[in-house]
Amino acid sequence: MHEMGIVLHLAKTLDQTAEEHKLKAIGKVVLQVGEVSGIMTELFTDAWDYFKLRHPVLKESELVLETIPAVTWCDSCKQTYETVKYGRECPYCGSGETWLLRGNECIIKEIEAE
Amino acid sequence: MITITLNETVTASNDLDAEALRARMREAGTLLVNLMSSPGSGKTTLLSRIIRELPELRIGVMEADIESDVDARRIEALGAAAIQVHTSGMCHMDAGMTAAAWEAMEAKDRDLIFLENVGNLICPAEYDTGAAKNIMLLSVPEGDDKPLKYPLMFQKSDALVITKTDALPFFNFDLEACAERVHRLNPLIRIFPVSAKTGEGMEALEQWITGELQAFKHNDIQI
Numbered sequence: 001m002h003e004m005g006i007v008l009h010l011a012k013t014l015d016q017t018a019e020e021h022k023l024k025a026i027g028k029v030v031l032q033v034g035e036v037s038g039i040m041t042e043l044f045t046d047a048w049d050y051f052k053l054r055h056p057v058l059k060e061s062e063l064v065l066e067t068i069p070a071v072t073w074c075d076s077c078k079q080t081y082e083t084v085k086y087g088r089e090c091p092y093c094g095s096g097e098t099w100l101l102r103g104n105e106c107i108i109k110e111i112e113a114e
Numbered sequence: 115m116i117t118i119t120l121n122e123t124v125t126a127s128n129d130l131d132a133e134a135l136r137a138r139m140r141e142a143g144t145l146l147v148n149l150m151s152s153p154g155s156g157k158t159t160l161l162s163r164i165i166r167e168l169p170e171l172r173i174g175v176m177e178a179d180i181e182s183d184v185d186a187r188r189i190e191a192l193g194a195a196a197i198q199v200h201t202s203g204m205c206h207m208d209a210g211m212t213a214a215a216w217e218a219m220e221a222k223d224r225d226l227i228f229l230e231n232v233g234n235l236i237c238p239a240e241y242d243t244g245a246a247k248n249i250m251l252l253s254v255p256e257g258d259d260k261p262l263k264y265p266l267m268f269q270k271s272d273a274l275v276i277t278k279t280d281a282l283p284f285f286n287f288d289l290e291a292c293a294e295r296v297h298r299l300n301p302l303i304r305i306f307p308v309s310a311k312t313g314e315g316m317e318a319l320e321q322w323i324t325g326e327l328q329a330f331k332h333n334d335i336q337i
Contacts, residue, residue, distance in 0.1 A: 002237050005204055006124055013127045021118060031124070038236070088262075096298065108120045 003040060006106060007047040011055050013108065018057040021113070026061045028112040034103040035070040035084055070103020128241055131209035135216070135244030144174075144224050145330045146212075147323075148245035150267055153233030155253040156277040156310055158185045161228055163310040165194045167320055171327070174224040176215045178207045178232050185230065195221035206237035209244040226327055235260070239267035247272045247326060254278045254285050258292035265299050273304040275319060280309040 014026055033039050045063050052058040070083035076095035083103055085091075090098055123129075139146045149157050158177075165173050174195040177185040186198035199215045201207065207215075212229060219227075229245060231238040250271040252260055255278060261268050268274065274296055276289065293305050304322060308315035 002205060005206060005208070005237060005241070009128055009208070010124045013122070013124065016127060017118065017120065027115065106124045108122055108124060108126075110117055110119045110121075112115055112117050114115050 002038065003044045003047045004051075006039065007044065007051050010048070010108065011051055011058060014058060014061075014111065015055055017111070018113070023057060023113040026058055026111050026113045028064055029061050030064045030066060030109040030111070032066045032068050032105065032107040032109050034068045034105045036100070036103045037106050039106060041065050066109070068103055068105060071101045072098050073101045074098045125241065128208050128210070131213065132242035132244040135209050135213045136246060138213075138216075139227075139244065139246065142222060143331065144222075145226050145247065145327050146216075146229060146243075146245045147226065147247045147249055148207075148229045148231055148238075148243045149249050149251065150231045150235070150238045150271070151233060151251035152235055152253070152256055155233070155251040155256065157230050157233075157251055158188050160251065160275065160277060160308070160310045161230070162188060162192055163313070163316060164320060164323070165189070165192045167316065168324065171324070172221075172223060172225045174219060174221055174227040176212070176219070176227060176229045178211075178215075178230055180204075180232065195219065195224065201232055205232055205234050206241050207231050207243050208241045212243045212245070225331075226323070235264040235267050239264075239270045246330060249273045249275060251275045251277050252292075254281045254287045257285075258287050258289070258295070261292065261295035261299055268296050268299045268303065271300070271303055273306060273319075273322065276305065276307040278309060278311070279307045279314060280312050 018026060048063050052061050071080050072083040073080050074090035074095055075097040077090060077093040079092055081091050083100060088098055089096055151157055161175060175189045176197050176199055178199045178201055180201055180203060183198040186196040189196035197215055197219045229243060248271045250267050252274060289307060296303060306315055306319040308319055
């Protein structure tokens, strides 16, 4: 259900882009999805394949998902580490004063269209 | 075939809708407050008490649920304006749906409108509804570990209301540990432990709400 909401917004944004640039059809849609964004990629493409049929300009589109690795910054020892592997606690100093630097995003990078 | 570089977040269109709604609410002089929590955390019970205890305010409530209108009926029974929104399966309210609910609401003269978002600790935090303030509810039976499991909602909220404190003797809920976890995620968040059943803590929460409303009316609130 979470994926459905994102797909609806993606379709809306692309519809607007198509209108702005007077596009007839959108082909490839490249999305950058963060490792810890909570988006299940398989479910996401399934939902896309269902919803794209409702938008004439998106009918032939194809989603290409690129993963953005999640990286956390430790404020105590000023180092970065892999979020997925170590979680919230810094593997170097054990501090909990850590912040996610990237890995939570879902960005439309580029589209191919005519 | 051409390639267009966008580099915008998927929810960019929602962010625009949210800004537009915030401007309209500002013009209408209505403070829109988004309430987020799990199902069963006591949103409607808390609102019922606030409506009863702040009779001088014109309050409206948008009840967002996947099904049914039981919550809207409870609010209307107290004499406040209520509208039931069905999200048709969606797990959150977005700015477009909130704007549509505002359109459909008959009473446009409200001081304060509470949007009771869909009961869910994940998705509602990711979509800007256009509200000026976000309040999260966490009930004692849910446990003090929720800030560890659902950090985003705690980060997005201006206030956390810990509900059902009358049940504290029956649960291992450590208020201090919870507050520390929450402040680590969001140093500016205000925390209000309350029981809408006994009334404990309600005064502090209601003072904060009326204070925010006054600040909003005097245009010096940052939204």
